[in-house]
Structures are given as structure tokens and as C-alpha cells.
Ligand SMILES: Cc1cc2nc3c(=O)[nH]c(=O)nc-3n(C[C@H](O)[C@H](O)[C@H](O)COP(=O)(O)O)c2cc1C
Ligand code: SF4
């Protein structure tokens with residue numbers, strides 16, 4: 001890929017063809033405030049915060065503008081600051097600022113940009129509270145949608161279109177009434193939403209948020225145990241309890257995505273009913289046993305059967321390698337082709 | 346009995362149709378049977394308030410407000426006995442003078458009708474009528490030219506986009522022509538979402554072939570094979586006439602394969618828009634045709650390079666296309682001679698508001714606002730004082746009297762803080778509260794914002810809320826500065842033209858009528874005496890005690906004996922103004938006061954003794 005240089009705030013930057021000014025800036029640790037940009041998604045230029053000056057041209061959206069060889073980019077100017085300040089003040093006045101009760105308070109881009117711009121409560125005086133009070137959609141078992149916190153960055157809409165490929169979300173109404181919603185404005189649970197939560201993790205504020213999230217003390221990186229895809233996953237833990245999940249962006253299997261099970265289906269791990277050792281029925285009662293005892297028992301019993309007397313059904317929760325071994329065993333050892341898999345359902 | 350051949354033209358624009366002009370046409374047709382008379386219908390004449398309009402040719406007689414029952418009279422007196430029906434002749438609303446001949450009416454005399462050349466003159470549903478007035482002659486000539494020559498002609502003409510932005514049309518054609526790609530599209534913007542605007546509708550209803558011809562020439566010039574007209578579904582008559590025109594053009598070989606034997610193929614389809622103002626913005630319009638929610642997107646890329654379905658696309662306004670055939674037939678030099686240095690040709694306006702003659706007008710670029718308002722529009726209604734004129738649709742600016750001599754062209758209007766827009770012109774008189782006007786326009790743009798970007802979606806609402814507070818008595822010191830700050834932030838921060846221009850009415854009213862804002866905020870007064878919160882009605886001594894006001898007051902706030910001075914109870918009065926309306930003009934005993942309510946709480950009365 002062709003490389004070229006240009007300057008941002010006087011600093012010479014090397015960029016690659018196809019990079020936006022924003023991409024190049026972020027790759028070089030130069031911060032430009034933004035709310036609607038997301039590295040996984042096509043830019044839209046909706047929040048209007050990332051304006052920069054290019055060769056003296058005022059207010060070009062850096063997320064939408066390709067970086068160009070030899071240009072002189074300024075990330076701030078009195079006019080740009082003024083436009084950002086107005087946009088930010090407007091957003092704050094239209095936002096439910098009950099931050100203590102917000103699931104995103106520890107990681108909220110609205111607060112971050114506001115702090116960057118140095119917005120002070122006094123300066124909001126004279127602006128009118130718009131006082132919209134829209135109902136919260138908590139129909140989904142795993143997450144909720146609070147339109148009163150939504151900044152309409154469109155990240156969720158684009159995520160569902162571009163990453164998930166489902167298109168469950170869109171915009172409804174016009175003007176200040178515009179909201180993100182599902183087709184026919186039915187709740188999430190009655191829409192085509194698959195609850196994968198890809199939108200939830202990308203929402204930069206607390207509008208789409210998991211229900212009752214807990215902040216993890218540390219993270220453990222592992223592979224999701226749900227199926228053979230082998231998604232890379234970081235479990236957030238407190239002591240020996242898993243309280244959160246995060247997809248591994250580096251994993252080639254899932255590149256930062258998870259499905260509903262991997263993301264929200266981990267509470268079985270600490271569940272009291274969870275099987276942690278094999279059980280053998282003795283005198284009508286299940287009794288805990290060792291793996292060795294269990295495997296020996298099964299092997300003994302299987303040796304009494306052969307060919308069409310036997311059939312195997314494997315699970316999508318096994319890895320490809322496990323499944324390969326089972327079919328090999330079924331054909332070579334048990335002498336039958338009668339093998340199937342639950343994912344064929 | 347007179348035997349000369351006559352033609353009776355009945356206007357069947359949307360306005361006249363809703364006033365029963367089709368029935369008038371049918372009745373006329375029946376009555377003139379056996380006479381040497383042709384009865385035809387036409388599109389709009391532009392003076393809809395005079396409708397239904399009937400014109401008799403060759404005498405050029407203009408009958409206004411014609412009713413079904415007037416038909417026998419017109420036939421008996423005018424057609425059979427050569428006597429013009431005086432009673433139905435146009436009457437000038439200011440001078441009350443009767444003016445029988447169409448082209449002597451001042452409203453028309455000062456106009457220059459190029460785009461509207463055939464409106465009111467031809468039957469829009471009959472291509473032969475259009476052909477008799479040289480429709481498609483421009484196409485014939487264009488097909489003999491090289492595409493680059495056509496583009497050069499359009500460039501030389503100096504024509505600029507009539508959709509509001511005023512971008513040089515020839516340049517846009519050149520960009521699209523030069524854009525790489527086998528598939529290209531020609532789009533016509535007939536969305537016309539500005540409230541009160543009906544310029545494009547009138548052209549489509551009155552002379553659809555002019556638009557088709559312009560689009561076909563454009564298609565040939567940029568090598569496109571398909572055109573779409575994006576017309577709002579609220580324009581059923583325009584859509585119907587366009588559809589008929591498209592079919593007739595196909596039958597005559599002006600559309601379809603191998604147009605006029607040139608080997609050039611081109612066809613046009615109509616796309617029905619759902620009526621969102623923002624869908625008139627070019628990228629939103631394109632997104633809407635593609636089947637998505639009409640939301641503007643960032644430019645570049647411009648439609649000329651990446652438009653409909655990602656292909657190079659030429660998008661022009663209805664009137665821009667309607668100008669093209671004239672430029673090709675008469676030459677770019679002829680066109681460039683009309684208008685001013687940088688704004689060529691004519692401007693079409695929908696003139697409305699407190700003006701004697703409202704309607705659709707077309708004037709050469711460069712005439713002054715004064716000429717339009719006073720010479721064509723006949724001045725302010727009811728001999729009130731002129732206060733302001735707003736040009737450019739809901740996002741235009743309001744200009745005061747000192748700007749009346751501003752020439753009407755793209756650049757002068759921008760310089761004055763307003764814009765040409767797509768051609769709305771609203772005239773306001775002394776009884777207009779400028780703060781309320783700003784509120785009114787912002788109420789429109791706020792609701793029509795597509796919701797995509799922050800400054801426009803939330804900023805217009807924030808400004809609207811402050812303006813509502815000001816007109817309803819909740820204004821605060823600092824509000825004017827705050828409005829200006831928001832306005833500038835929205836103008837520079839918004840993505841599309843809607844947000845970038847929405848604050849104009851507020852900025853211009855603050856600039857030219859700041860004292861009115863201050864009066865509302867600091868003096869509890871509405872100088873125009875319009876905002877209910879700040880006015881009170883009072884009956885003065887000249888009252889004759891007729892009791893009209895008392896009987897009409899909806900809340901029984903007025904008391905008084907017959908033939909005695911009446912009185913309004915201020916506690917009960919809801920400022921509806923009914924009493925002011927009904928008090929006999931000769932008596933004129935009701936006064937409106939403003940600025941009398943104190944901002945401070947009522948002082949507690951103290952009894953002082955000693
Ligand atoms: C909010 C908004 C509404 C618009 N509405 C219209 C419209 O109704 N008709 C129109 O021709 N242009 C409209 N425009 C302008 C178009 O974006 C575009 O500039 C124009 O159609 C180009 O044609 P022209 O070059 O012939 O003027 C609108 C622009 C904005 C920002
Ligand atoms: S819900 Fe979140 S991601 Fe979606 S538009 Fe609103 S703020 Fe953006």
C-alpha cells in the first residue's frame with residue numbers, strides 16, 4: 001500500500017492510501033473528538049465534532065475526508081472550537097445526565113468529549129432543558145435501550161447493517177423526535193434482533209446497555225466454550241466469578257464479535273446445578289464419579305455392540321477436532337456410518 | 346352573430362380545479378356547441394386567488410372568479426353578441442380599476458415569462474398544443490450538436506441552478522459528462538417541499554414537455570439512457586400530466602429508442618416521493634430513490650461522480666431543465682443578455698403574504714424587491730405599512746424596508762443575509778411580529794430536520810424553544826446572544842443545506858429587528874401587538890355601546906349597558922381579538938395596548954395614615 005506524508009498541527013504524519021484524516025490522526029496518537037466514528041464501521045459524519053481545518057478550509061469532517069499528501073491539517077481553531085462547543089452543549093441538554101444511575105458511566109464517550117472540551121455546568125445556563133421522556137425498551141432479556149440517553153450516533157444501526165448483516169435497527173420519525181428503533185417500533189424482543197449485543201458493546205453512551213452489568217476486577221483471555229468456532233473471549237472476573245465478557249479483536253475466529261450465547265450465556269459457569277464431574281447411575285441414583293471410571297464404564301458397554309447396533313450423535317459445542325475423532329471412532333472402531341450432529345437441525 | 350374563430354381557455358391548475366374549473370369547462374363545451382369556438386384547458390396562470398380563470402382569445406379577455414352559473418352569460422354576451430362581461434373582468438385589488446385585457450394587467454405586464462412561457466397558454470395534456478409552440482424544437486437541434494457543444498452552450502448561457510443553490514448548470518453538466526462510467530442518470534428534482542411554494546408544480550402541470558425536453562437534452566449531453574423525476578406524491582395532478590406527457594412523447598419518438606432517428610436512447614420514469622422537505626436535498630433524494638430513508642450524506646463524492654446507485658448522476662431542478670430548450674433554440678447569447686452579470690435569465694417566485702396580488706411571477710434577474718412588491722404585487726394589502734420580505738423559503742432571511750432596492754439575484758440576496766432559494770417570497774406588513782415570524786419558520790425546519798446531525802436536530806429545537814419562550818413571555822436576558830451563538834454553531838456545523846440555512850430567519854430578524862426581540866424580553870411588549878402574552882384590549886370613550894363586542898366575546902369578558910361605554914375585564918380576557926374584529930370600523934373603539942404588564946410582581950398596597 002502506498003504511503004505518503006502530511007502534517008497535523010505541524011507534526012509530520014505518515015499515512016496509507018485510503019486512510020481518513022481521523023484514521024491517520026488516531027493511528028498517531030493525535031486525538032480529535034468524535035462520537036459517531038467507530039473503527040469497524042463506515043463513517044457518516046453525524047456528530048459534527050471531528051471537524052478540522054485543511055489548508056485553511058474551515059470545518060472539514062475528518063472522519064469523512066481522505067488524508068491527502070502534503071496537506072496541512074489543524075485539529076482546532078476558534079471557529080472549530082465554537083462549533084464543537086455548541087454541538088456538545090446541545091447534546092448534553094438533550095441527554096439524561098443522571099450519570100450515577102448509568103451503566104456506561106465508567107466508559108462514556110459523551111463525558112469524555114465533554115471533559116476534553118472543558119464544558120462547565122455554568123455555561124449551560126440559558127439553554128432550555130428539552131425534557132424528553134421516552135419509554136425505555138427493556139423487552140430484551142440481556143440488554144435495554146434508553147432513548148433518553150441516545151445521541152443518535154447511528155453506531156448501533158450501522159453495526160447491525162454492516163457487521164451483523166441483519167438490519168434490525170433503523171431511524172424512526174424526523175427532527176428532534178428522531179429515535180433509533182426496530183421495524184414498526186416494536187420492542188427489541190418482537191423484532192428480528194438476534195440479541196447478539198454487537199450494537200450494545202459499541203454504543204458510546206449508556207443508551208444500549210447490558211442489564212445489571214458488573215465491573216470486572218481483571219480479565220482472563222480464553223476461548224468460548226459454546227461451539228466449535230472457537231471465538232476468542234476475555235472473561236471479566238471478580239474473584240472466581242465471571243461477571244462480564246468481551247470479544248477478542250485479535251482472534252482470527254471472531255475478530256471482535258460474539259453471538260448471544262458467548263456474550264450473555266456465561267452465567268451457567270457459576271450455576272449450582274452445573275455438572276462438574278461425570279455422574280453414574282447406581283441403584284437408581286446419580287452418583288459422582290471420576291472421569292476414568294466413567295470412561296471405562298462406557299468403553300466396556302460399547303464393546304458389546306457393533307455395526308448397526310450403534311449410532312453416534314455429536315454436539316456443536318465440541319471442537320472440529322473432537323467431532324472428527326468421534327466420526328473416525330464411529331466408522332473405524334464401531335463399524336457404522338450412522339453418525340450425526342446436532343447442528344444439522 | 347359573430348363568426349370569428351374564438352378559443353376559450355379554462356385554467357385547470359390545482360387551484361382552479363379545486364374551484365370547479367373542470368365543470369366550468371364541461372358547461373362551456375356544451376353551451377358553445379355549433380359555434381365557431383374551441384374550448385381548451387390550460388395550466389396555471391399564476392394568479393390563483395383570481396380563479397377560476399377563463400381567458401377568451403383572440404380578444405385576450407381575462408375573466409376572474411368565474412362560477413358555473415356565469416357560463417351562459419359568457420356565451421350569450423361575449424361569444425354570441427361580442428359584449429365583454431364587465432362584471433367578470435379582472436379588477437385591480439388596489440385601484441379597483443377594471444382591466445379587461447389579460448396583457449394589460451399590471452401583474453403580468455412587468456413579468457418576463459420564459460419558464461412559464463406556456464403555462465396558461467397550452468393544453469398540457471395535448472402534445473400538439475405544445476408542439477405548436479415549438480416544444481421539442483430544442484431537442485431536434487441538440488441532437489444535431491456534439492454533446493460537448495451542448496455543454497458549452499449551457500455553460501456560456503450562464504444558467505445557474507433554480508433549485509436554490511445557484512450552482513452553475515453548465516459546470517455541473519460538464520462534471521457529469523466527464524465522469525467515468527457507462528451508466529449515468531439524469532434526475533429531475535420536483536420535490537418542492539417549501540411551504541407555500543408552487544413554482545415547480547405549476548410548470549409540471551402547465552408545461553410538462555418543457556421539463557421532459559430539458560431532461561432528454563441533458564441525457565444526450567452526458568450520455569445517460571435513463572432519467573427519473575422525483576415528484577412528491579402530494580402533487581397528483583402534476584404526476585398525472587407528466588405521465589401523459591411521457592406517453593405522448595414516447596408516441597412521437599421524443600422518448601424511447603433511437604430518438605428522432607439519432608440512435609440515442611433515453612427514457613424517463615416518475616418516482617413518487619413521500620413528501621419530506623429534506624428529500625429535496627440531492628443526496629437524500631438519491632438515497633430515497635434507492636429505497637432508503639431520505640437522509641443526506643456527506644459530499645464529496647458529489648452526485649456528478651457518485652450519485653444514484655453509485656453512478657454519475659446529473660440532478661437539476663424542474664425550472665433549470667425548463668430553461669434548457671430555450672437556450673438551445675435561441676442560443677446562449679440570447680439567454681445571457683437577460684438578467685445581471687452573474688445571474689442570468691429569469692427568476693420565478695411564489696409571491697405571498699400581505700400583498701395585494703399574490704401568485705406566481707417570473708421576472709428577469711436583477712429587478713428590485715420594490716418592483717416586485719409594488720409594481721407587480723400591487724403593494725401591501727389594506728394600505729398597511731411594509732415591514733419585511735422573506736425570500737428563499739423557510740430558510741431565507743427577512744429583509745427590512747432598507748433592502749427594498751436590492752436587486753433580486755443569487756449574490757445580492759446572499760449578501761443581504763437571505764437567499765434566492767427555490768423561490769418563495771413572503772411579504773409582511775406592520776402587523777407582523779418578527780420574533781414570531783422567526784419562530785414560525787424554525788418550527789418548520791426543526792420538524793423537517795432528518796435527525797442525522799447534532800447541530801440541526803437538537804440545535805433547531807433548542808432555538809425554537811428559546812423563541813417560544815420569548816413570544817410567550819418567558820424570555821430571559823442573554824437569550825439574544827444565545828440564539829446568535831446557536832445559530833452560528835448550527836450554520837457551520839450542520840451537514841446539509843437544511844441545517845446550514847435554518848437559522849437565517851432568526852439571524853436576519855435579530856440583525857434588522859433587534860429592538861423587537863428586546864421589547865419582548867425586557868419591556869414585556871410586542872411592538873407589532875401580536876403576541877398574546879404582551880397585549881391587552883381596551884375599549885375607549887368613542888364606544889357607542891352597540892354591544893357587538895360583548896355578544897361576540899367567547900369568554901364573556903365584556904360588560905356594559907346598551908348605548909353605554911363597554912368595559913373589558915382583563916382577568917377574563919383571553920386576547921382572542923374577536924372584539925377588535927367586530928367593532929364597527931366607523932366607531933373603532935378598541936385599542937390594543939402592549940408593554941403595560943410589569944415585569945416585577947405587583948407591589949403590595951400599603952395604607953399610609955397620619
Ligand atoms: C433541505 C433542502 C431541500 C431542498 N429542496 C429542493 C427542492 O425541493 N427542489 C429542488 O430543486 N432543490 C432542492 N434543494 C436543492 C438540491 O439539493 C439541489 O441543489 C438542486 O436540486 C440542484 O438542482 P439545480 O442545480 O438545478 O438547482 C434542496 C436542498 C436542501 C438542502
Ligand atoms: S443507541 Fe447508542 S449506538 Fe445507537 S445511536 Fe444511540 S447512542 Fe448511538
Ligand code: SF4
Nearest residue numbers: 795797798801841844
Ligand atoms: S443538517 Fe439537518 S437535515 Fe441535514 S443532514 Fe443534518 S440533521 Fe439532516
